[in-house]
Amino acid sequence: MSAHEGLRRAGAHELASAAGAALSVTWRSAPGEVIGQVAMAVAEAAAPVATAWLTKSVLDRLTSPDGAVAGLALGLAAAGLAVAALPGIGRYLRARTSRRAGAEAIDKLFAEVERQVGLRRFEDPVFLDRIRLAQQGAGTTGDLVSNICAGMHGVLSLAGFVGSLLVLSPAMTALVVLAAVPVLVAELLLSRGRATLQFDTEPIHRREFFYGRLLTDVQAATEIRLFGIGAFLRARMMAERREANAAESRMDRHELAAQGGLSVLSAVVAGAGLWWAITAARRGALGVGDVAMFIAAVGGVQAALNTLISSAASAHQRLLIFSHYVAVTRAEPDMPSVATGTAHALRQGIELQDVWFRYSDDHPWVLRGIDLSIPCGRSVALVGLNGAGKSTLIRLLCRMYDPTRGRILWDGVDLRDLPPAALRDRISAVFQDHMNYDMTAAENIGLGDLPALDDVVRIREAALRAGVHETLSELPRGYDTLLTRIFFSEADKGDAETGVVLSGGQWQRLALARALVRDGRDLMILDEPSSGLDPEAEHEVHARIRERRAGRTSLLISHRLSAVRDADHIAVLHDGRIAEQGSHEALIEADGHYARLFRRQAAGYQETR
Numbered sequence: 014m015s016a017h018e019g020l021r022r023a024g025a026h027e028l029a030s031a032a033g034a035a036l037s038v039t040w041r042s043a044p045g046e047v048i049g050q051v052a053m054a055v056a057e058a059a060a061p062v063a064t065a066w067l068t069k070s071v072l073d074r075l076t077s078p079d080g081a082v083a084g085l086a087l088g089l090a091a092a093g094l095a096v097a098a099l100p101g102i103g104r105y106l107r108a109r110t111s112r113r114a115g116a117e118a119i120d121k122l123f124a125e126v127e128r129q130v131g132l133r134r135f136e137d138p139v140f141l142d143r144i145r146l147a148q149q150g151a152g153t154t155g156d157l158v159s160n161i162c163a164g165m166h167g168v169l170s171l172a173g174f175v176g177s178l179l180v181l182s183p184a185m186t187a188l189v190v191l192a193a194v195p196v197l198v199a200e201l202l203l204s205r206g207r208a209t210l211q212f213d214t215e216p217i218h219r220r221e222f223f224y225g226r227l228l229t230d231v232q233a234a235t236e237i238r239l240f241g242i243g244a245f246l247r248a249r250m251m252a253e254r255r256e257a258n259a260a261e262s263r264m265d266r267h268e269l270a271a272q273g274g275l276s277v278l279s280a281v282v283a284g285a286g287l288w289w290a291i292t293a294a295r296r297g298a299l300g301v302g303d304v305a306m307f308i309a310a311v312g313g314v315q316a317a318l319n320t321l322i323s324s325a326a327s328a329h330q331r332l333l334i335f336s337h338y339v340a341v342t343r344a345e346p347d348m349p350s351v352a353t354g355t356a357h358a359l360r361q362g363i364e365l366q367d368v369w370f371r372y373s374d375d376h377p378w379v380l381r382g383i384d385l386s387i388p389c390g391r392s393v394a395l396v397g398l399n400g401a402g403k404s405t406l407i408r409l410l411c412r413m414y415d416p417t418r419g420r421i422l423w424d425g426v427d428l429r430d431l432p433p434a435a436l437r438d439r440i441s442a443v444f445q446d447h448m449n450y451d452m453t454a455a456e457n458i459g460l461g462d463l464p465a466l467d468d469v470v471r472i473r474e475a476a477l478r479a480g481v482h483e484t485l486s487e488l489p490r491g492y493d494t495l496l497t498r499i500f501f502s503e504a505d506k507g508d509a510e511t512g513v514v515l516s517g518g519q520w521q522r523l524a525l526a527r528a529l530v531r532d533g534r535d536l537m538i539l540d541e542p543s544s545g546l547d548p549e550a551e552h553e554v555h556a557r558i559r560e561r562r563a564g565r566t567s568l569l570i571s572h573r574l575s576a577v578r579d580a581d582h583i584a585v586l587h588d589g590r591i592a593e594q595g596s597h598e599a600l601i602e603a604d605g606h607y608a609r610l611f612r613r614q615a616a617g618y619q620e621t622r
């Protein structure tokens with residue numbers, strides 16, 4: 014059995030634990046509504062049984078000479094009112110339970126996802142599928158209680174009608190109840206089939222969603238139009254959709270065939286019962302009231318069994334989906350971490366000792382025995398060709414992954430022995446693939462240090478240092494301008510003041526400002542902080558960065574060697590190893606990789622014709 018196969022099959026134990034988790038979330042978030050639903054289930058079950066008995070009594074009395082029916086008629090009216098009003102109240106309570114439990118479950122789900130220390134889980138497609146199914150499951154957490162109440166309703170009305178039917182014909186009762194067994198088995202099999210299908214088609218829907226999003230993505234729109242690949246992407250999207258549709262249609266056909274057969278079975282049983290009741294009445298063995306009662310009871314038993322079976326099948330399917338929620342919320346962290354303790358201020362430096370790393374056992378080695386020292390208060394630069402492993406090394410420093418072999422020490426303490434949050438709190442960074450948040454300009458900067466989110470002075474200071482203050486001040490609402498067009502309503506879509514779109518270089522400066530607002534941190538990481546800037550801006554940004562880096566611990570990655578030349582120490586990564594290291598002057602003198610790259614770049618800048 015493959016890992017994927019193992020994940021999609023939830024056994025009895027998983028279902029029980031999913032039921033426990035769903036019920037406990039629902040009870041915690043909506044106890045009053047749960048009690049209300051149980052009360053409604055009892056009342057809704059009692060009302061039709063009472064109606065059937067009252068009808069029988071009225072009919073019996075009508076055919077007897079001294080039949081007083083006023084009280085019974087009033088009772089019938091009250092039962093009728095209950096039958097009419099209770100479903101509405103039940104629906105209201107179900108919706109409230111569903112909303113409250115859903116909100117709590119979603120909150121818990123994302124809190125647990127956030128608990129994952131590193132990035133590995135987010136690179137695992139099976140886990141990502143599970144998260145999506147867990148979201149679906151979380152949204153309907155409270156509906157399990159509704160299924161259980163519907164089941165209770167089914168059981169109670171079944172008991173009422175079976176009792177009534179037993180009085181009239183035990184044989185017919187047995188037949189009606191036995192006929193329900195194949196229905197129950199078929200429905201449970203179908204619900205398992207539906208849940209399995211949902212898991213199996215999840216990767217197909219993920220790919221379809223990816224193509225669909227690409228086709229509407231503003232960033233992708235230019236290339237799609239220029240290269241004329243819209244129809245090609247649409248064809249791929251539709252191929253995915255057709256594959257999912259074919260699997261779903263197969264399931265629908267199974268369902269139709271099974272349910273068709275089951276309907277015939279119910280109709281045959283009901284028809285046989287009716288035939289028996291009419292012939293018994295002709296013989297004088299049953300009265301008119303008995304026949305009416307019998308018809309109501311057969312219908313009632315079948316309806317109750319249907320309710321019971323469909324709520325069991327629906328609860329079963331819900332639990333199969335909800336088991337993904339339980340799996341995600343109880344997933345082991347992707348790497349071990351200590352929960353308590355602090356990472357003290359850096360005093361000596363960071364040391365990489367014989368660090369080996371690969372993304373998984375199937376991937377090649379990216380880092381092969383790196384020994385590197387980043388002394389406290391010094392600026393270190395890392396250079397190397399594309400794919401040399403520079404960004405990977407930074408991810409290890411931030412503990413997004415652990416080294417496969419070797420260790421990284423923070424003042425002599427292995428990063429694995431520091432709480433990840435405490436370590437990250439000591440680091441500031443601009444990443445090569447930095448985020449552009451669809452929020453205001455001020456928020457885009459303030460997110461770098463949450464306490465600074467409302468601190469206008471700190472935000473402006475960081476923007477000034479990143480050279481983006483002027484741009485932001487000139488926006489329609491200054492720093493409070495939304496840097497997106499996605500949150501606008503139809504009403505304000507023509508109003509430029511509601512949001513603007515920045516250029517790539519401006520976003521990059523904003524990312525730098527976000528890192529600078531965290532300035533007091535011990536280690537500043539700058540991964541290609543100026544790749545999208547014009548030459549003047551690049552020069553200016555690097556001059557500012559140099560100023561800030563003086564006397565601070567920093568690690569700079571840049572392909573522009575003019576920007577790294579005045580770092581205290583330069584390390585050249587090649588083939589996963591440190592090929593050479595030293596000051597700019599020493600490396601030029603050594604005439605190795607660095608000197609060759611530097612000369613090539615310098616020559617490129619000097620060519621004027």
Ligand SMILES: Nc1ncnc2c1ncn2[C@@H]1O[C@H](COP(=O)(O)OP(=O)(O)OP(=O)(O)O)[C@@H](O)[C@H]1O
Pocket residue numbers: 136372376379397398399400401402403404405406445
């Ligand atoms: N998440 C990942 N899973 C698997 N392999 C990865 C992952 N990220 C990077 N790699 C691989 O690791 C190697 C090093 O990538 P990395 O991004 O660290 O290089 P880099 O030196 O920063 O390159 P560049 O100068 O192009 O930014 C590359 O071969 C890349 O394909």
